[in-house]
Amino acid sequence: MVSLNEEVIRKVIAEVLAEMVPSPEAGKKAENPSSPKAxxxxxxxxxxxxxxxxDPRDVVIxxxxxxxxxxxxxxxxxxxSEVLRQLMAGIEEEGMKxxxxxxxxxxxxxxxxxxxxxxxxxxxxxGVLSRGTAVIHHKDLPPLGNxxxxxQSPLLDSETxxxxxxxxxxxGKGENPVPVPTKNDPxxxxxxxxxxxxxxxxxxxxxxxxxxxxxxxxxxxx
Amino acid sequence: MAEKKRSKxxxxxxxxxxxxxxxxxEWIETGLIAMGSPNDPKPSVKVSGGKIVEMDGKRREDFDMxxxxxxxxAIDVSITEEAxxxxxxxxxxxxxxxxxxxxxxxxxxGGLTPAKLASVMDKLNIVEIMMAMQKMRVRQTPKNQxxxxxxxxxxxxxxCDAAEAAYRGFAEIETTVAVFKYGPLNALSLLVGxxxxxxxxxxxxxxxxSFELEIGxxxxxxxxxxxxVYGTEGxxxxxxxxxxxxxxxxxxxxxxxxxxxxxSGTGSEAQMGxxxxxxxxxxxxxxxxxxxxxxxQGLQNGSISCIGVPGAVPSGLRAVAAENLLTMTMGMEVAxxxxxxxxxxxxxxxxxxxPQFFPGTDLIFSGYSAVPNCDNMFAGSNWDIExxxxxxxxxxxxxxxxxxxxxxxxxxxxxxxxxxxxLQAVYEELGFPPITDxxxxxxxxxxxxxxxxxxxxxxxxxxxxxxxxxxxxxxxxIKALAKRGFRDVAEAILMMMKQRISGDYLQTSAWIDENxxxxxxxxxxxxxxxxxxxYQMSPERWEEIKNIPWAIRAEDV
Numbered sequence: 001m002v003s004l005n006e007e008v009i010r011k012v013i014a015e016v017l018a019e020m021v022p023s024p025e026a027g028k029k030a031e032n033p034s035s036p037k038a039x040x041x042x043x044x045x046x047x048x049x050x051x052x053x054x055d056p057r058d059v060v061i062x063x064x065x066x067x068x069x070x071x072x073x074x075x076x077x078x079x080x081s082e083v084l085r086q087l088m089a090g091i092e093e094e095g096m097k098x099x100x101x102x103x104x105x106x107x108x109x110x111x112x113x114x115x116x117x118x119x120x121x122x123x124x125x126x127g128v129l130s131r132g133t134a135v136i137h138h139k140d141l142p143p144l145g146n147x148x149x150x151x152q153s154p155l156l157d158s159e160t161x162x163x164x165x166x167x168x169x170x171x172g173k174g175e176n177p178v179p180v181p182t183k184n185d186p187x188x189x190x191x192x193x194x195x196x197x198x199x200x201x202x203x204x205x206x207x208x209x210x211x212x213x214x215x216x217x218x219x220x221x222x
Numbered sequence: 223m224a225e226k227k228r229s230k231x232x233x234x235x236x237x238x239x240x241x242x243x244x245x246x247x248e249w250i251e252t253g254l255i256a257m258g259s260p261n262d263p264k265p266s267v268k269v270s271g272g273k274i275v276e277m278d279g280k281r282r283e284d285f286d287m288x289x290x291x292x293x294x295x296a297i298d299v300s301i302t303e304e305a306x307x308x309x310x311x312x313x314x315x316x317x318x319x320x321x322x323x324x325x326x327x328x329x330x331x332g333g334l335t336p337a338k339l340a341s342v343m344d345k346l347n348i349v350e351i352m353m354a355m356q357k358m359r360v361r362q363t364p365k366n367q368x369x370x371x372x373x374x375x376x377x378x379x380x381x382c383d384a385a386e387a388a389y390r391g392f393a394e395i396e397t398t399v400a401v402f403k404y405g406p407l408n409a410l411s412l413l414v415g416x417x418x419x420x421x422x423x424x425x426x427x428x429x430x431x432s433f434e435l436e437i438g439x440x441x442x443x444x445x446x447x448x449x450x451v452y453g454t455e456g457x458x459x460x461x462x463x464x465x466x467x468x469x470x471x472x473x474x475x476x477x478x479x480x481x482x483x484x485x486s487g488t489g490s491e492a493q494m495g496x497x498x499x500x501x502x503x504x505x506x507x508x509x510x511x512x513x514x515x516x517x518x519q520g521l522q523n524g525s526i527s528c529i530g531v532p533g534a535v536p537s538g539l540r541a542v543a544a545e546n547l548l549t550m551t552m553g554m555e556v557a558x559x560x561x562x563x564x565x566x567x568x569x570x571x572x573x574x575x576x577p578q579f580f581p582g583t584d585l586i587f588s589g590y591s592a593v594p595n596c597d598n599m600f601a602g603s604n605w606d607i608e609x610x611x612x613x614x615x616x617x618x619x620x621x622x623x624x625x626x627x628x629x630x631x632x633x634x635x636x637x638x639x640x641x642x643x644x645l646q647a648v649y650e651e652l653g654f655p656p657i658t659d660x661x662x663x664x665x666x667x668x669x670x671x672x673x674x675x676x677x678x679x680x681x682x683x684x685x686x687x688x689x690x691x692x693x694x695x696x697x698x699x700i701k702a703l704a705k706r707g708f709r710d711v712a713e714a715i716l717m718m719m720k721q722r723i724s725g726d727y728l729q730t731s732a733w734i735d736e737n738x739x740x741x742x743x744x745x746x747x748x749x750x751x752x753x754x755x756x757y758q759m760s761p762e763r764w765e766e767i768k769n770i771p772w773a774i775r776a777e778d779v
Contacts, residue, residue, distance in 0.1 A: 107495060108460050143462060144430045146402050152601060176680050182400040184373055186563045186595035186602025187242070193530020193564075194244035197493045201252040204495030 042081035044068045047215040050101040053121035059096045059172045060125040061087050061165075062103045062116025063216070065206035067130045074132030075153045075192055075199060078161075084218055086158050087126055090165020096122065096172050098165070100218050103127075104211035107203050110144050113137030115213060122172030126164055131199050132156045136168045147171050148179050154192045155183040239566035246534045253497020253505070256488065256532050256541040257344050261499035265338035267306045269299055278337040286455045288508055291465040295515030298332040305333030313338075314345035317354035317551070320752035324357055331551045336507040343503060343544040348577060351543045355581035357750045358550040360743035361731040362757050364582030366625025367557055368392040368592035370412060371599035375404035377649075377682070378642050378657055378665040379597075379674055380411035381418075385641035386634050387592035388419025390610070391626040393733040394445065394557075396426040396589055398599050405429045406689035407682060409442040413699060413715065414648060418641040421714035422734035424481065424727075428600075431471060438480040441696025441719050442689075444727075445481035447522045447557065447588070451512045452486065453505025456496030469516035479722030481732060483520035483555060484513045488541050489531030502532055503541045507548060514552045519730045521549045522588045524559020524578070527600070533564040533574075543577035550583070555731035555743070561589030563602035571604050579616070579624055582757060584731045586625055594670050617767045623759055628770045639666040644708045651702035652694065654685040 053060075061084065068080045084100065091098040101119060103112040113127025113135040123139040124147070132153035135146050148167060150156055163180040170177040235241070248255045268276035274293035275282045285293065298305075305313075308330070316322045316330065334342070346354065368387040372379045380397065387395050395416055397408045409427040416423040427437055428448040437443050451468055452458050458465070468484065475482040486509035488502035497505060506523065513521045525532050525542045532538030542559060549556040558578045565571045578586045590613075591603035598606065605613060610626070617624045642665050646657040655678060664674040688694065696719050703712035717738040721727050727734055732742035750756025759767075 106460055111460065142430055142432055145433070149402065176683065178679050179401040182373060182599075184400075184596060184599065184601065186598060186606075187566055189530045189563050189601055190243050190533070190565050192244060193493070193528070194246040194534030197254065197489070197528075197531050197534075198246060198249070200493060201249075201254070201495045207495075 041079065041221045042068070042084065043219040043221065044100075044102075045217040045219070046102070047217050050119055050213040050215045052119050053099065055097065055121040057095070057097045057172070058121030059091045059098055059168050060116040060120040061091075061098055061100045062112045062125050062127045062213070063100060064107055064109070064112055064129045064203060065102065065104050065208070066203040067102070067128065070203060070206050071130040071199070074130070074156065075196060076132070078132065078156070078158060080130070081220060082158055083128060083132070083161050085220060086161035087128070087165040088218070090162040090167075091169040094166055094169030094173065096169035100216040101213045102216050103213045104207065105209050107200065107207050109133045109135050110137070110146065113146065114139075114141070114143045117141075119213065120172070124168050124172040126168045129153070130203050131196055134161070134164055136164060136171060138171065150180070152183065152185065152188050153196065154188045155185055239568070240570060242566040243570070244530065244534055248535055251499050252495070253492040253500050253502065254531070254535055255501050256535050256538040257340065257501050257503045257544070259499060259501035259504065262340060262501050262504045263337045265306065265335055265341055267297075267302050267335055269303055272299060274299060274302065278335050287464055288453070288455060288458070288512060291515050292336065292508065292511040296511035297335065298329075300333075301329065302333035302335075305330045306335065306338060310338075310342045310345050313342045314350070317342075317346065317358065317547070318350045320357065323751060324748065327358065328551060328553050336504060336511055339507040339510075339548055340501065340504040343541075343548065346544065348540050348543060351540070351547050352577050352581045355543075355547050355550060355577070355583065356756065357748070358547060359581070359583050359748050360550060360553060360555060361584050361741070362746045362748040362750075363741065364623050364625055364757065365393040365585050365733055366391065366590060367394040367396060367585040367588050369561065369589040369598055369600055369603055370395050370397050370415075370592050371400075371408075371597060372593065372671045373400055373597045373599065374671045374676065375400050375408060375682075376665070376671045376674055376677060377407050377411045378645060378661045379668060379671050380408055381415035381641040381645040382638040382665045382668070383593050384412045384415025384425070385419035385637045388416045388423040389634065389637045390592070390629055391420075392423065392590070392592065393625065394424045394426065394585060395592065396428055396447070398428040400599050401679070401683075402429070403683050403686055405433060405686065406437060406442065407686045409437050410648070410689065410699065411645060413442055413696065414645050414703070414711065415641040417711050417714035417718065418644055419637055421717060421736050422738060424734065435471070435474055436690075438475065439478050440694070441722070442699075443480075444718055444721070445483075446475060447483045447485055449482065450485045450490075451509045452491055452494075453500070453508040454491050454496050454498050456498070457491055457494050460494065460496070465512045465516065468512070469518075472516050472518045476728055479725045479728065481727050482518065483522055483557060484509075484516070484518050485522040485526060486510070486513070487523045487526040487528055487559065488538070488545055489525050489528035493528045493531050502538075503544055506541075506545045510545070510548050510552055510554075513549075514554060518554070519728065520555025520557065520584070522557040522559070523549055524556075524561075524588065526559055526588065527562055529559065529562045529564040529604075539574055539577075546578060546583060553730070555584045557585040557588035558583040560587040560604045562600065563595065563604060574604060580620065580622060582623065590626075597671050611770070611772070614767075614770050618770060621759065621764070621767070623757070623763065623767070627766050630771060635666060642666055644703060644711050647706035647708060648699055648702045651705060652685075652698065654688075655681040
């Protein structure tokens with residue numbers, strides 16, 4: 001059971017609700033992806049078009065269009081810097097090389113994961129949304145297939161992201177790891193689905209169907 | 223900031239479970255509105271040369287792919303102008319008027335556009351929607367569907383829980399996975415378990431579409447429903463799909479003799495950020511007409527996995543009931559939701575089920591959790607097995623057929639034990655990782671997957687791979703069961719395989735009884751037209767519902 005930080009949730013809800021006041025400016029404000037409100041403890045620098053790697057040790061982390069720019073934390077307040085730190089550390093622990101790519105044409109975690117896997121030298125990728133929803137994908141699986149899926153974003157904590165990184169690396173090495181234990185909280189939906197819908201509608205503003213994935217350099221600031 | 227003095231009463235109220243639910247305000251520009259968005263199109267239709275040339279304020283050349291599909295395949299052109307000329311009020315009254323036969327309503331409504339359908343629904347209050355459901359559902363006898371899943375994909379638990387669900391009376395049972403690659407093994411557990419519990423129960427393995435089709439063709443599942451359609455082009459395209467591709471997939475199932483229905487539901491477009499500012503019910507009306515246009519026999523709707531979205535906005539649960547009613551009115555089977563957690567409040571979750579439970583639908587739940595919700599891999603259902611005695615009491619309190627029956631503990635233990643042993647035999651015959659006697663014993667008496675010993679997951683997954691790679695089918699399962707003395711179970715599965723050839727269960731709203739006889743809207747059509755007509759509980763069924771084992775009997779006191 002994840003301990004929920006009520007304060008953070010209330011803050012997010014308040015922020016989102018504040019933006020719902022229908023004004024002609026409301027839509028425009030959130031549309032600037034280079035807003036200085038970027039994640040506090042890391043920098044995400046765009047490094048041009050993401051290429052397909054031929055390095056068999058390459059494991060890609062595909063982040064969603066608004067990850068770390070429009071949003072700084074997951075639905076339960078885990079900072080995006082922490083999400084990437086844990087995923088990358090998990091991959092490195094297994095002797096593989098993490099590479100971060102931002103997918104811009106969709107906000108669907110399955111398609112983000114699939115796209116990232118197609119760019120990955122090992123053929124394996126992790127896809128992750130701003131609110132925390134994650135998937136481990138393989139380039140040869142159909143888009144709605146997956147190696148492991150973590151659909152309940154409120155249940156994903158640092159430890160789980162670490163384990164996801166580790167397992168992605170293991171699949172990349174051709175191993176058959178024990179799947180990350182699935183968490184299940186039947187009450188996550190009643191509590192968070194409305195909020196998740198609000199957050200998703202906000203993240204959709206960062207989607208550009210015409211844009212290809214871009215390579216991201218991550219610099220952690222502490 | 224000075225501490226505000228608080229009312230003790232308000233402090234009590236805000237600690238009630240309902241305050242844990244996520245309520246949100248309407249947000250019209252993103253479609254977070256249940257019914258009647260100011261952005262919904264005004265209903266209209268124009269026909270020229272036998273074709274719809276204008277629909278809901280849009281000319282044919284401006285149609286998106288969904289408009290085109292609906293205009294060309296779903297709306298009855300011969301009657302559309304006459305039907306659309308009627309007022310919303312007149313059409314709404316036809317739905318509840320016992321003197322207007324369902325067939326006549328269906329004929330007129332077959333000519334209505336999505337915007338008109340949504341607008342008519344907005345004229346009905348919740349009781350009128352329920353009255354209309356009682357008349358409009360296609361099959362007369364209501365039934366129920368269950369979820370059977372395991373948090374650890376434990377094959378023995380799945381077989382036991384499938385057997386118990388079937389024995390308790392569910393006509394269809396559905397599984398999915400915690401780990402994707404367990405899919406084939408979960409299908410196998412449900413097949414064996416269900417036919418131990420009650421021959422004829424249909425089973426499903428909700429996963430990725432191509433996998434579902436393949437495993438259905440192998441005879442390891444009997445139906446599919448996780449073929450999703452959406453009300454805006456944006457969401458369709460995001461999923462690499464079109465109404466035509468979904469229709470093609472539907473025909474793949476039909477041609478292989480596998481029952482199938484589509485899935486849709488209010489809130490999905492808003493949840494995926496592509497509602498184009500339209501109301502949830504208007505978009506759902508489009509989904510219902512896509513399904514009708516594709517020639518599919520039925521639809522799972524009632525918001526389904528997005529229930530937290532309509533559940534969070536005003537009049538959302540009324541919209542959810544209205545979408546069920548629209549599906550019935552279009553002449554299709556409805557598996558009517560109630561299948562996902564949406565509230566912390568026992569009062570709210572009971573009330574959410576009333577609009578389907580009291581009038582009855584083809585399948586009242588499209589997933590009553592026949593396992594405790596901690597094991598529910600659909601992320602929890604609105605009701606679970608631990609609520610079962612409450613559910614049985616409600617059937618009895620109101621003399622309502624909710625599709626399940628009271629059972630005795632010793633009978634359930636026997637059925638679970640037999641299912642576990644049957645699966646043990648199949649695993650051994652197929653050379654899969656053994657199921658020990660200890661596991662059989664634990665699963666027989668278990669409540670959740672935590673009550674059984676853990677499996678070696680990587681080894682199980684190799685067996686799952688083997689099912690797919692070696693082409694293992696229902697026939698292999700039949701052979702294994704027959705060889706190991708489970709002849710009755712083998713015969714039940716053989717009977718299910720024969721259904722693929724006869725195809726009777728592809729008729730609208732079909733279920734199969736324990737003798738292999740198919741019941742559907744064809745031979746059990748809903749004839750409700752007022753009191754004493756329509757579904758009348760038989761004396762035997764009423765006896766069954768009355769006799770909850772824990773009621774005190776006069777003769778025992």
